[in-house]
Amino acid sequence: MNGGISLYQSTYRESWFGNSKGDILSGLVVALALIPEAIAFSIIAGVDPMVGLYASFTIAVTISFVGGRPGMISAATGAMALLFIDLVADHGLQYLLAATILTGVIQVIFGICKLARYMKFIPRSVMVGFVNALAILIFTSQLEHFVDESWIMYALVGVTLAFIYLFPYVTKVVPSTLVAIILVTFVTIVMDFNIRAVGDMGTISQTLPIFLIPKIPLTIETLLIVFPYSIALAIVGLLESLLTASIVDDSTETNSNKNIESRGQGIANIITGFFGGMAGCAMIGQSIINMKSGGRGRLSSFVAGVFLMFLIVVLGDIVVQIPMAALAGVMIMVAISTFDWNSLRTIHLVPRSDAAVMIITVVTVVFTHNLAIGVFAGIILSSVFFVSKISRVRVDEVRKEDKITYSIYGELFFASVSELLHQFQYDTDIQEIEINLSASHIWDDSAVVAVDKIVSNFKSNGKQVNVTGLNEDSTELVGKLANKLGSH
Amino acid sequence: MYQKILLATDGSQHSKRAAENAVNIAKCSAGSKLEVVYVVDVDRAKSDVLTHWHSVDVNDSRKDQVSEVERIAKDAGVSYQVKVLRGEPGPVIVKYANDKEFDIVIIGSRGLNGLQEFVLGSVSHKVAKRANCPVLIVK
Numbered sequence: 001m002n003g004g005i006s007l008y009q010s011t012y013r014e015s016w017f018g019n020s021k022g023d024i025l026s027g028l029v030v031a032l033a034l035i036p037e038a039i040a041f042s043i044i045a046g047v048d049p050m051v052g053l054y055a056s057f058t059i060a061v062t063i064s065f066v067g068g069r070p071g072m073i074s075a076a077t078g079a080m081a082l083l084f085i086d087l088v089a090d091h092g093l094q095y096l097l098a099a100t101i102l103t104g105v106i107q108v109i110f111g112i113c114k115l116a117r118y119m120k121f122i123p124r125s126v127m128v129g130f131v132n133a134l135a136i137l138i139f140t141s142q143l144e145h146f147v148d149e150s151w152i153m154y155a156l157v158g159v160t161l162a163f164i165y166l167f168p169y170v171t172k173v174v175p176s177t178l179v180a181i182i183l184v185t186f187v188t189i190v191m192d193f194n195i196r197a198v199g200d201m202g203t204i205s206q207t208l209p210i211f212l213i214p215k216i217p218l219t220i221e222t223l224l225i226v227f228p229y230s231i232a233l234a235i236v237g238l239l240e241s242l243l244t245a246s247i248v249d250d251s252t253e254t255n256s257n258k259n260i261e262s263r264g265q266g267i268a269n270i271i272t273g274f275f276g277g278m279a280g281c282a283m284i285g286q287s288i289i290n291m292k293s294g295g296r297g298r299l300s301s302f303v304a305g306v307f308l309m310f311l312i313v314v315l316g317d318i319v320v321q322i323p324m325a326a327l328a329g330v331m332i333m334v335a336i337s338t339f340d341w342n343s344l345r346t347i348h349l350v351p352r353s354d355a356a357v358m359i360i361t362v363v364t365v366v367f368t369h370n371l372a373i374g375v376f377a378g379i380i381l382s383s384v385f386f387v388s389k390i391s392r393v394r395v396d397e398v399r400k401e402d403k404i405t406y407s408i409y410g411e412l413f414f415a416s417v418s419e420l421l422h423q424f425q426y427d428t429d430i431q432e433i434e435i436n437l438s439a440s441h442i443w444d445d446s447a448v449v450a451v452d453k454i455v456s457n458f459k460s461n462g463k464q465v466n467v468t469g470l471n472e473d474s475t476e477l478v479g480k481l482a483n484k485l486g487s488h
Numbered sequence: 489m490y491q492k493i494l495l496a497t498d499g500s501q502h503s504k505r506a507a508e509n510a511v512n513i514a515k516c517s518a519g520s521k522l523e524v525v526y527v528v529d530v531d532r533a534k535s536d537v538l539t540h541w542h543s544v545d546v547n548d549s550r551k552d553q554v555s556e557v558e559r560i561a562k563d564a565g566v567s568y569q570v571k572v573l574r575g576e577p578g579p580v581i582v583k584y585a586n587d588k589e590f591d592i593v594i595i596g597s598r599g600l601n602g603l604q605e606f607v608l609g610s611v612s613h614k615v616a617k618r619a620n621c622p623v624l625i626v627k
Binding site: 123124127246247253291341343 | 528537539
């Protein structure tokens with residue numbers, strides 16, 4: 001069903017049970033690692049922790065059936081949570097659920113129309129800017145938890161981070177984030193610190209999600225409120241999902257179908273919206289944890305989702321006592337590992353325009369708090385740079401006794417022709433002019449008009465002009481347009 | 489005396505010196521085979537994919553990493569093959585060396601100081617400790 005190229009994913013059945021033991025174990029590990037993130041992302045978005053936990057359950061389970069990339073973990077994510085903060089603040093949870101469903105619908109359409117390959121139109125520097133901006137936003141979203149807090153908060157965050165980074169030297173079997181959270185929660189309860197906990201940010205209900213239709217008025221006005229958020233969510237979700245899929249492809253040496261993955265992300269979001277969860281997408285960090293723990297197949301995502309829900313139902317009472325300090329520590333770790341540090345080390349090596357695009361993408365996101373706007377700004381800027389780079393045209397002039405030959409080098413199109421007209425000397429004594437275009441390409445009507453104009457300028461000075469060396473495409477375009485656009 | 493030789497490389501200067509030693513050892517006995525392994529760390533998959541977002545194949549640049557080693561082997565007329573493995577470098581190299589019963593493992597030391605080694609961990613140390621065959625660490 002999935003069209004995977006490697007033998008490993010040759011059948012759908014195989015993609016479920018080809019690696020059962022590894023998948024079950026890694027699924028358990030991923031579930032433990034997902035819980036703190038799902039809660040923290042809910043708090044970033046300003047909704048009850050249950051909204052993120054339900055989302056992580058339904059997305060992980062749904063994707064295990066309909067996803068295109070076995071072994072990849074999808075759940076509630078920071079990239080998405082950051083996008084709908086305003087929607088939740090202005091209109092409330094019901095509009096978020098509606099936006100989640102609409103996001104899913106857009107993603108399904110995207111997948112059916114096979115648009116995944118256009119993701120490659122997004123320049124590398126924009127992708128790097130995207131992950132860096134995401135990291136910065138996740139980090140800054142945690143700063144509010146430090147406002148008006150005592151030194152205990154700072155100390156506990158420090159302890160959490162120390163455990164997260166040092167515990168792997170003891171053992172890597174249990175996720176160190178979980179160990180850190182358990183320890184810090186335990187210390188807080190025993191020492192009776194009076195600091196904010198998850199329970200102060202919302203309630204944890206120990207029940208399974210139920211099907212419900214968002215309570216919103218079904219009007220055009222609602223659609224206009226929700227649609228801009230949904231389109232941004234759909235784009236950002238697919239961007240991160242397809243980036244993660246590429247990483248999983250690379251790490252497992254297998255291929256995956258990105259269109260089926262897009263459709264799968266959409267289906268997962270639709271179902272999630274109807275079960276009271278917030279929109280999500282694939283997660284780079286969790287997918288890497290899954291692969292390192294031996295997860296390869298669909299079963300790993302399924303087990304992760306089911307075990308996560310099981311833990312919440314059983315341990316909900318304890319979860320509300322997790323101090324915010326511990327979650328802030330986890331989020332700071334997520335921010336650090338999301339950031340592409342390699343891009344800082346190589347920033348002086350990459351072309352200046354690429355570095356500029358990356359920085360502009362980051363700055364735009366940090367100011368607008370919207371990853372989608374940042375990505376658009378980055379794409380537009382890199383298009384402008386690209387156009388200016390290829391719009392350089394050189395004209396060589398060879399004079400013989402009775403003839404001048406102008407050879408044009410470069411791409412002729414709307415951005416490159418404006419300078420071109422001034423590079424010819426129209427009032428010479430020589431009567432025969434040749435314009436050689438063999439090292440050039442005529443791309444659009446502006447270029448046809450420009451060449452036409454040059455020819456007519458020479459003619460009006462009484463010269464005899466020959467245009468030579470047009471390539472096939474250019475000749476065809478000139479033939480199509482010359483009669484209709486003639487400026488004289 | 490050493491027939492099956494395993495050279496673990498990361499494309500660095502240190503591993504280039506290790507390659508020179510590996511080639512010299514291979515030349516000592518007729519019919520010896522050199523296998524060059526390059527380990528791709530899952531932790532680095534993100535930055536690798538981002539760095540090669542538009543490349544046709546991420547693995548092209550990984551193969552570039554061992555091209556220097558290949559040149560050294562080729563110049564010396566030693567028969568060799570290259571393999572890319574995935575996972576955490578230390579354990580993966582140890583497992584490969586033990587499973588395939590290599591006669592010797594040659595690996596470059598990154599030349600880290602005490603603190604760096606404590607934080608980053610020394611791949612060559614792990615290999616030396618756990619491989620079942622002689623290990624040559626080249627400084």
